[in-house]
Amino acid sequence: MAFVLIAAAAAIITFLASRLVLRFALKRGIHPPVRERDVHSRPTPRLGGVAMCVGVIGAFGIASLIPELAGIFAEPVRIWTLLGGALAICILGVLDDLYDLDWMLKLGAQILVATGVALFGVQIVSLPIAGIVVPSSTMAITLTVLIIVLVMNAVNFIDGLDGLVAGTTIIGSAAFFGYIWVISQNLGQQNAYFSLASLITAITIGVCVGFLPVNWHPARMFMGDGGALMLGLLTAAGAIAVTGQIDIATMGGRSQILPAFIPVLLPLAILLLPLTDFALAVVRRVINGNSPFAADRKHLHHRLLDMGHSHLGAVLIFYAWTAVVSGGVLLFLIPPWGMAVSIMVVGFIVCAALTAAPVGRRIWHTFLRVLRERRAARTGLEPSTIDTTSDSQGDPR
Missing domain, CATH: 4.10.910 (30s ribosomal protein s13; domain 2)
Structure with a gap:
């Protein structure tokens, strides 16, 4: 219930902040002109990330007052680092939305923020498999930075349709929170309920729920790079925070070995579409002699629109794929795994049919x-x- 309350608080704070930010942006005329690659036809504010950042900071503040969550705040440096990273990356995104920063400057700033998070926030020190440890702190920091920067940009790349990023993040994060809850029950580790990963995931869900009403089609405000990059940072931090907490020796036999891999598999499943879009975009742009971060209108969501899907239909198809993949991976927690495989196969067929x-x-x-x-x-x-x-x-x- 503590996490439900935190998620609800994050949703309420974000929703109220979104209304205030939207009113401010419209009053001051802070909305960039429509670009050639955009799918909306009228200028729309892109300051949603500001409201979402307020929701994140407010939810962390409320969580610090709940006695059951006191263990999470026993290391305040980690919390302050995550909040500072979220704020910094949000500011970077807002500046990019307003002034169209050079891609090298943006990438350098992202690496700087990710390095700070890796040094003082969360860091991959071991894989979720007993006995496999990252051999050096330098490698651990490098791997953490690469993952955070990759996830941030992958999430940002698919932010092209109303409600797309917020909705897919809700679905994927709910699956990841379910994983944390189920695995802590199976292992009898009640303290896992109050882990940093659980808190980050609950706040991420709440922030997206609170922002979705103003971002649903037709959107009155976009989250912009500030919101998308921050969601990517939080998603990556949540996954990294839980990595290495599960020992196969405590899993109770070979039938339970697969769940130990899910901290790696589930984030990949949740981010399957963003990562695929990111990889295709980078390859496409490099082949054409452009910067990997040069914007275009050839993302997966653009291709769905070009195929003939409506705006809302394309978003719902992304939701369906995210639910099938992340939910299917989560079902592997429950042996026999034949049921999970069957459900995923049927889900893939249905999603493919809807897509085509x-x-x-x-x-x-x-x-x-x-x-x-x-x-x-x-x-x-x-x-x-x-x-x-x-x-x-x-x-x-």
Whole structure:
């Protein structure tokens, strides 16, 4: 219940802050012009990250007052580092939204923030497998920085549709929180309930829930780079914080070995679409001789729109893929694993069918048009005079 209250507090603070920030932005006219790659048609404020940052800081402040969570704040330097990193990366994103900073400057600042978090906040010291330890502190810091920067940019890259990042983060973070809860029950480690990873994940969920009402299509305000980069930082920090806390020796046999890998598998599953989009974008831009961070209109969500999906439909498809992948991985906590595999296979088939639906409709309409033309050629009638009730919608293209 402590984490539910924290998530609710984060949602309320973020929602109220979003209303105030939106009013301020509209009154002062702080909204950049519509860019060629944008999918919205009217200037919209991009200061949602400011409200989300207020929600994060406020929720951490409330959490520090709850006695059951006192153990998390026993190391205040770690908490202050995470909050400072979230604030710094939010400011960087807001400046980029307002002034379009050079990509090398942005990347350098991201590395600097991630290094601070790795040194004084959270750090990968071991893999979630007994006996495997990162051999040196330098390697641990380097690996942590790489993961944080990668996740921040991956989340930022898919922030192109109303409610996309907030919704997928809610779904993925809920799955990760479920993992922490279930595994702590199985291991009998009640203190895991009050871990830093649980707190970060609960606050992340709450902040996204509070921001979603003003970001739902048609969005009145975007989270911008400030919000997306901060969510990436929190998501990565939550995953890193729980890494290495599980020992296979306590898992109770070979049937429980797979859950020990889930701290690695689940964040990858949650970020499957953002990481895929990030990788494709970098490869595409480098091949074309551009900067890896040069913006374009060829992201996965843009391709869904080009296929014929509506704005809301494309967002819901991302939600579906995220739910199937993250939920499917979470089901591997429950042996036998055949059920998890079956559910994931069925989910993949359904999601693939929904994704390809516009293409299927175009193929069907093309088939009907060709059929009408052939019938017209045989009868000598104009195609328009032949009954087309079965194709009343016409070709959507």
